[in-house]
Amino acid sequence: MVETGNKFHDKVSSLINWGHWFTFFNIIIVSLIGLRYIAYAGMADSFAGIIYQFISLIGHFSFLCAAVFMLILFPLAFLIPFPRLYRIIAIFISTILITFLIIDTQIFKIYNFHLNPLIWHFLQSPSQVEQIYTINLHYISIPIIFIIELFVSYFVWKKCRKLQAKRIGKPIAVVLFSAFVITHLTFIWADAKQYRPITQQKATYPLSYPMTARTFLKNQGWLSENKLHERISRQSNEFKNELRYPITPLTFQTTKSAQNILLVTVEALRADMLNEQNMPKLYKLSQQGLNFKNHYSGASNRAQGIFSLFYALPNNYWSDITLNYIPPVLLTRLQQQHYQFGLFSSIGFNQPEFLQSSFSNLKTEHLKNANAENGNQKITKEWSQWLNLQNDTNSWFSFLYYEQPDKSFLHNTDHVSFMDHTKKLALYQKQVLTIDQQIAQIIKALKSKNQLENTIVIITGTHAVSFAKNSSAQSAISDAHVPLVILWPGENAGQISRMTSHLDIVPTLMEKSLGGQSNANLYSSGQSLFDESERQFLLSGDLNKYVVYEKERITQFSDDGEVNSIDWNANPLAEDKDDVTLLIKVVSQLRRFNR
Numbered sequence: 001m002v003e004t005g006n007k008f009h010d011k012v013s014s015l016i017n018w019g020h021w022f023t024f025f026n027i028i029i030v031s032l033i034g035l036r037y038i039a040y041a042g043m044a045d046s047f048a049g050i051i052y053q054f055i056s057l058i059g060h061f062s063f064l065c066a067a068v069f070m071l072i073l074f075p076l077a078f079l080i081p082f083p084r085l086y087r088i089i090a091i092f093i094s095t096i097l098i099t100f101l102i103i104d105t106q107i108f109k110i111y112n113f114h115l116n117p118l119i120w121h122f123l124q125s126p127s128q129v130e131q132i133y134t135i136n137l138h139y140i141s142i143p144i145i146f147i148i149e150l151f152v153s154y155f156v157w158k159k160c161r162k163l164q165a166k167r168i169g170k171p172i173a174v175v176l177f178s179a180f181v182i183t184h185l186t187f188i189w190a191d192a193k194q195y196r197p198i199t200q201q202k203a204t205y206p207l208s209y210p211m212t213a214r215t216f217l218k219n220q221g222w223l224s225e226n227k228l229h230e231r232i233s234r235q236s237n238e239f240k241n242e243l244r245y246p247i248t249p250l251t252f253q254t255t256k257s258a259q260n261i262l263l264v265t266v267e268a269l270r271a272d273m274l275n276e277q278n279m280p281k282l283y284k285l286s287q288q289g290l291n292f293k294n295h296y297s298g299a300s301n302r303a304q305g306i307f308s309l310f311y312a313l314p315n316n317y318w319s320d321i322t323l324n325y326i327p328p329v330l331l332t333r334l335q336q337q338h339y340q341f342g343l344f345s346s347i348g349f350n351q352p353e354f355l356q357s358s359f360s361n362l363k364t365e366h367l368k369n370a371n372a373e374n375g376n377q378k379i380t381k382e383w384s385q386w387l388n389l390q391n392d393t394n395s396w397f398s399f400l401y402y403e404q405p406d407k408s409f410l411h412n413t414d415h416v417s418f419m420d421h422t423k424k425l426a427l428y429q430k431q432v433l434t435i436d437q438q439i440a441q442i443i444k445a446l447k448s449k450n451q452l453e454n455t456i457v458i459i460t461g462t463h464a465v466s467f468a469k470n471s472s473a474q475s476a477i478s479d480a481h482v483p484l485v486i487l488w489p490g491e492n493a494g495q496i497s498r499m500t501s502h503l504d505i506v507p508t509l510m511e512k513s514l515g516g517q518s519n520a521n522l523y524s525s526g527q528s529l530f531d532e533s534e535r536q537f538l539l540s541g542d543l544n545k546y547v548v549y550e551k552e553r554i555t556q557f558s559d560d561g562e563v564n565s566i567d568w569n570a571n572p573l574a575e576d577k578d579d580v581t582l583l584i585k586v587v588s589q590l591r592r593f594n595r
Contacts, residue, residue: 015081021159022152265460282436282459287493297464299463305463306354344382503525512530537586
């Protein structure tokens with residue numbers, strides 16, 4: 001460092017030079033701590049993946065340390081040009097951040113995700129959860145870290161001029177910056193190629209958001225959906241999926257005679273519409289079959305509602321499933337049993353909840369070409385024609401999706417007047433009545449073909465709609481409450497009042513119709529609808545927040561740490577009544593299928 005004679009300039013320059021080297025040695029420290037993430041996540045499945053693990057480790061933590069220097073230490077050098085005070089502040093900052101890093105590695109070990117505001121909320125109540133208490137024990141490392149940082153600070157201050165004279169700073173910076181750039185460029189390539197040993201590392205390190213360019217490549221015509229799907233299929237045979245889904249291979253027993261399965265879903269169908277006035281045909285049907293009165297969708301929107309129907313998983317797995325075209329175990333089993341498929345949707349199938357997930361393992365060309373404006377009446381007619389072509393030799397699985405033609409009422413707004421609510425409800429009831437007539441035609445066609453006695457008929461909604469303000473208590477109560485009517489050959493009619501979920505439908509079909517012998521928790525977060533044991537909670541929500549339904553309360557929480565609870569009358573509950581133990585169970589369930 002060349003002195004200029006300007007004392008302020010020379011002091012600032014000296015502090016910045018010290019800060020450079022202090023940051024470098026902290027990069028070494030945090031990278032060594034970061035090795036714990038690799039130990040807990042496990043080594044990648046290929047040599048290239050292993051190389052990427054270590055390059056990304058260096059590149060990512062170099063970037064984080066550089067960001068701390070640029071955003072905090074660099075400006076502080078101008079504001080506090082006093083060497084001793086500046087170094088003490090830097091030591092305190094680095095000690096705090098490294099402590100949080102160590103705590104995060106322990107959270108990653110236990111729950112397989114990183115420290116976030118929600119987990120921070122849990123850390124405030126260590127007495128309720130033993131695992132949280134053990135995490136908090138890591139605070140005892142603060143004095144040790146502080147002593148190490150003191151030593152690093154002293155060493156760098158004494159050796160700063162010698163280090164600067166060796167002129168190794170720039171080469172080191174180039175190497176670290178190159179590691180950061182290589183990390184992101186490699187991930188762009190891996191994401192386009194769907195090279196799983198690399199793409200499945202995207203959440204290994206905290207605050208890691210690798211760059212992707214799949215949409216850009218598609219828009220430029222350099223990457224087609226068909227080629228991407230082919231690559232994903234090849235990768236599935238060579239490497240592990242992004243998820244452990246199912247957790248272990250499933251076992252089945254030979255079934256004597258397979259039953260047909262008809263799944264009818266209605267967009268935004270409220271549970272209170274199942275009555276003699278609004279849906280008289282379905283209401284009559286519910287008296288003849290199984291009527292689950294306290295049933296909830298796995299989400300408060302269409303896409304994740306359908307996802308929960310086919311996968312029986314919480315909607316946080318949506319991204320991994322749709323990005324990697326991972327098929328549901330239900331469809332895989334149906335294919336193994338040589339079921340014939342009849343799929344009909346009034347909105348077509350060019351949506352992620354269909355082609356990128358639920359039906360991703362089917363021959364999709366005719367699904368891609370399905371008319372997105374078929375209309376409810378047309379798909380009923382097409383389904384009836386398809387049914388006439390089926391014979392008694394092969395069992396079939398059929399899916400029908402009925403949309404709400406006018407969707408203006410589906411989007412809750414922050415300002416809903418009584419008049420608006422009344423108009424929306426009247427329009428909604430009219431549309432629901434029309435859909436009820438379509439469902440009646442479906443049942444009539446089954447009877448005319450003598451297929452009803454051998455067909456499991458499941459009728460439900462993708463989600464519900466409350467017409468209430470966004471994020472209101474009423475929307476939390478009502479937006480997932482949907483009807484579920486099942487006609488199951490050989491089962492007596494009944495009115496079931498216990499809480500059930502969309503996540504229970506797949507385990508029910510797998511165990512009772514498709515010969516499944518494996519425990520449902522190996523491939524779902526639900527249980528059989530015929531399992532009368534009470535559960536502690538049901539999980540719903542959307543991609544931004546989760547809703548936990550219990551007997552006495554409803555809890556909403558999000559990753560940003562916001563937690564609030566209400567009772568079933570929409571009255572808010574005190575924050576000190578939050579059941580941290582329950583929320584920890586929920587959070588653990590949200591990561592159970594992650595690698």
